[in-house]
Amino acid sequence: MILTSLTQRFAIWFTLVALLPIALVGYGLLHIFEGEIRKSAIQQVSSIADKKVEQIDSYLRERILDATFIQTSDTTRQAIDEFSQIFSQFGVDSETYRALDARHQAHYERYLEGTGYYDLFLISPDGWIVFSVSHESDFATSLLTGPYRDSGLGQVFRQTKETHQSSLSSFEYYPPSHGAIAAFVAVPIMIEGNFHGVLALQIYSEHIFDVLTNNVGLGESGETVVTYMENKHLARVMAPLREDPDAALKRTISLDEPQFSLAIRNSLSGEHGGGVVTDFHGNPVIAAWRYLPRVDWGMVVQIDTEEAFASVMQMRVMGLVVLGLTFLMAILGALLFNRRVVTPLKNLNECAQAINAGNLQHHIPDEGWDEIGQLASAFNMMTERLDISYRHLEARVAERTARLEQLNAELAIKEEETRSVVEHMVDCVVTTDERGVMLSVNPVMEKLFGYTVEEAIGQNVAVLVPKPDRDMHEYYMQRYCHTGYGQQYVGRPQQPGGHHVGLGREVEGVHKDGTLLPVYLAVSEYFVGDKRHFTGIMRDMREHVKIRQDLEQARRDAELANQAKSAFLAAMSHEIRTPMNGVIGMIDVLSQTSLSSYQKEMTDLIRESAFVLLEIIEDILDFSKIEAGRLEIEQRPISLEKVVERACGTLTHMAASKEVELILFVDPALPKSVAGDALRLRQILINLINNAIKFSSGMSRPGCVIVKAVPADRANGDVVTVLFQVIDNGIGMDDATRERLFTPFSQGDTSTTRRFGGTGLGLTICRRLVELMKGDITVESQPGKGSTFKARIPFRMIQEGAVQQDEPDEVDLSGLSCIVMGSEDGLSPQLATYLKYAGAAVERISGLSATLERIGQLPAGEWLLVADASDGEFPVDELRAAFGDRPDASAGDQLRFVIVRRGRRHRGRMEEEGVVTLDGNVLYRRVFLHAVAVAAGRAKLEEDQTAAVEVVSKVVPLSREEALQQGRLILVAEDNEINQKVIHQQLTLLGFAADIVINGREALQSWKNGEYALILTDLHMPEMDGYQLTQSIRSEKTGHYQIPIIALTANALKGEAEKCRALGMDDYLSKPVQLEQLKSVLEKWLPRSKQTEQQEERILPPSAATGKVVVDINVLKSLVGSDQAVINEFLQDFLHDTRKIAEQLHSAITGGQADKAKFAAHKLKSSARSVGALALGEWCAQMETAAKEGDVEKLVELLPGFEQELAQVESYIKKVLAQPDVEAQKDEI
Secondary structure: OOOOOHHHHHHHHHHHHHHHHHHHHHHHHHHHHHHHHHHHHHHHHHHHHHHHHHHHHHHHHHHHHHHHHHHOOHHHHHHHHHHHHHHHHOOOOOHHHHHHHHHHHHHHHHHHHHHOOOEEEEEOOOOEEEEEOOOOOOOOOEOOOOOOOOOHHHHHHHHHHHHOOOEEOOOEEEHHHOOEEEEEEEEEEEEOOEEEEEEEEEEEOHHHHHHHHOOOOOOOOOEEEEEEEOOOOEEEEOOOOOOOOOOOOOOEEEOOOHHHHHHHHHHHOOOOEEEEEEOOOOOEEEEEEEEEOOOOEEEEEEEEHHHHOHHHHHHHHHHHHHHHHHHHHHHHHHHHHHHHHHHHHHHHHHHHHHHHOOOOOOOOOOOOOOHHHHHHHHHHHHHHHHHHHHHHHHHHHHHHHHHHHHHHHHHHHHHHHHHHHHHOOOOEEEEEEOOOEEEEEOOHHHHHHOOOHHHHOOOEHHHHOOOOHHHHHHHHHHHHHHHOOOHHHEEOOOOOOOOOOOOOEEEEEEOOOOOEEEEEEEEEEEEEOOEEEEEEEEEEOHHHHHHHHHHHHHHHHHHHHHHHHHHHHHHHHHHHHHHHHHHHHHHHHHHOOOOOHHHHHHHHHHHHHHHHHHHHHHHHHHHHHHHOOOOOOOOEEEOHHHHHHHHHHHOHHHHHHOOEEEEEEEOOOOOOOEEEOHHHHHHHHHHHHHHHHHHHOOOOOOEEEEEEEEEOOOOEOOEEEEEEEEEEOOOOOOHHHHHOOOOOOOOOOHHHHHHHOOOOOHHHHHHHHHHHOOOEEEEEEEOOOEEEEEEEEEEEEOOOOOOOOOOOOOOOOOOOEEEEEOOOOOOHHHHHHHHHHOOOEEEEEOOHHHHHHHHOOOOOOEEEEEEEOOOOOOOHHHHHHHHHOOOOOOOOOEEEEEEEEOOOOOOOEEEEOOEEEEEOOOOOHHHHHHHHHHHOOOOOOOOOOOOOOOOOOOOOOOOHHHHHHHOOOEEEEOOOHHHHHHHHHHHHHOOOOEEEEOOHHHHHHHHOOOOOOEEEEOOOOOOOOHHHHHHHHHHHOOOOOOOOEEEEEOOOOOOHHHHHHHOOOOEEEEOOOOHHHHHHHHHHHOOOOHHHHHHHHOOOOHHHHOOOOOOOHHHHHHHHOOOHHHHHHHHHHHHHHHHHHHHHHHHHHHOOOHHHHHHHHHHHHHHHHHHOOHHHHHHHHHHHHHHHOOOHHHHHHHHHHHHHHHHHHHHHHHHHHHOOOOHHHHHHO
């Protein structure tokens, strides 16, 4: 039956949606309620049963405790022995017994009256009741043979006697007590571990029956059934029942009917539980069953289910009433809904059917004021508007029909134009169906593939595809249509974001004559109705392919030429380094001989020129590796601050010699450790700084180069971009020069090359290295105003603790108040930044006058003034006076100074108490902060690490026999004669003996003799090279195969050292080998000889050496180099500072001020040892020790000797300064 009426469908849905859920919910709630009532009733009955069990067990336990207490009394123990003895001797009728009985009767009667027991018995060990309070018929009878031997009293006596434990009997009718229901508690009387009898108490049943018959909480039908199992078929009722108060010990219950005795059998079997069961009357009850182990009873507490579930029945009735009312209300609501909603909707449907039939004049009554009435009004209004719109639509259709005819005519013209365009295109255009059958082609088909238009149309486009794809082409078309495979090559404009032409690709086509030709193919897809079509555009690529092949051949030729160039440059670099080894090596040997000043100047010039040539070779080699793409950037943990500082430190001497001020600033906010290539980064910085120094020198104004390293922007994740800036005030450059600045082998102009030198490769290498580091490098410059080079390089940050840090702890200046004085274009901004980062409170002031004014206003406390000063005198005393004249000055206020001058002595120097000076050229942050900490009294000034003067006798080379005896004979494998001579001279100069062979094969034969302690081998030799030699020795596994092998090669390519070590070599030296490098490596791998130890013993300490020379200039040379101008500068500074310190020392000693004397002696000790005045330094050390001990008298004794030594030092230095050649002074000593 199909329900078409809205009313019928509404009635069915109403029943399913409203009435059925109500019924199901009501039933579910009632079922849940019944279950909860059932669980609650069972829990209530169980709790009552547990309470009764607890009360009965507690009562019986207390009775046992009472009996135990009585038997432990002295009276009871005395009485049992006396009664037993007299009873056995005289009997109960004797006067002796009566006297004894009278004496104890009153005592026990009082006890029974107070505790409520019926009777108390004393039973002898042989079973006679020798005493009782009541003297009933059981008195003076035997419980073993008498009439009451089977009573409960007889049972507990025998059990107690056997077990010597307390015992409790069940309740029974006891005839001597007039048939009362009683039970007995018996405890043994033990005296000193011996059994002397039994004490028994007779218990009434009333208390237990009161507990069992108390049915509070069990309603009218509830009761407690207590039973005792007589046998497996019967259970004896032990307590009164509700309907039979006399049932105790009289009534029995059958256990043979499981349905009616389930709860009783469970209780007697020792189980505890509860539930709905059938009682022994056959009635359903809620019962809880328990077991009483002390009396071996089973207890069932029960209540009739009818009474327990009375509320459930009430709830069922109430639920049915509520459900009926709900159904009634729902039906009334449904009738109302049908009248107010369904009937108007039926009217609305009839009207809609009429309108659908074309009757737009039909109206429905809009009765009512609710939403249905509003819907009827809106529907009538819609009908009127629809009638009006229909009439307008007819007019517009007529108008659009005329317009459509006009557009069809225009479309025919456009189609003709499109066909003309397609036919005259230079590309071949083909349309196909989804199977690949060609529907149309343009005339280019004949020109490109040889098929006329008539021949092509109707054929499958596969005829244009070469085999084997021709046979599979139809399958490819079907696969695309079903799976979309290859859709990236097909334009799909019907999809959102689709493209009109697919991705173009180069394919091969087949000419009609079978010739293969390359074509460029692009395919698009379109639909005509539901029919899929494709358009293919094909372009002749033969000319393009030919051009591309020519270009590819040209690229391969260029790569081969580039590889040949790189190989040539590498080979030339290797070949040039070989003779350079001879030049530099022999210059090192020559410099160790006695040379005049002029000769030494010439050797230094030759050595410097040789290293310049080596730098050019390195630039060419780096450029060739970059061009060949073989240069790799390492990613190892580095410290950016150390790299920048060491790069500047390397060029300090060069900047000073060219009179260019070199300023360094490394932002302390930079990460402590990043992953990068320290060597290549240092190469970039040195190249840029070197250029800046060269182009800033030799001008009318003082040259200045500023090097900065700051974060370029905020860190992006774990990557930070660092901006390296090299700023100079040199000659600058114009725009045209900047354009070709990074071009290989190019400089600003030819005059630049002639004036400043260089290959023109440095900046090109810098740019390539920066790009390899994923960075960029730019330059800003104006002629005559200097240049600024900026390199932005990203680095990956490394978390602190991820790498082992060997840096000293950061200087903490927290709480220190500082004033930084200096101009904006000087060092003061950088110094202020360093101080703030270290935690100091910083205030900046530009000039001296403003500083004096501000010092006069400072609040109380300790202050430190950091001054960016020139080389002139700094008004320390004037500033201290202004500080002391403040209105609120106090005795504890202090003003300390750090004065930054210009020069190359980077370490802090204590001029006087509270005044530390250091030089600002290439000023390291940690050095500056340490100087500030020293001035503030938070750190100590480091002791000058003055190198000891080694007065060594001239090294005498060992003979071959001596070297062999000492185990220090060296084997050299070198095929180049020049290098043989160089290494032989160097080894001789260092005191070593060596055998020289010309190739690896001879070296291998010589090694087998076992005479050599070390092998120096070239890597590239005829017959057997150094690699093969090492492998042969290491593979022997016999003899002296672990001999140290040192590589000696002119090959400076990256990875060469690692390759040597991987093959078994122990160390690596790159030619040209400098003397110090060779000495260091030999000392590392050769065993120490007695001659070496004797030579070390002949090294005299400074104190001993001072007996021969007043000032040893070699000490100063070891610190600052051999530059005459620099040495003179240091000596002049020493004379100036020494006279001032000596006056302070003399004044302090004569004034008895040991602290000031200690400070002055310490400062002069350091500077004296630095210039080589070692004896003067010793005098200062003795005076410092005496001042530390407060021994003023000793200071006075030492003062004359000190002043005499000081006069000799001043005289000597003045003579040195008066003569141009320092070396000439050696002849006078």
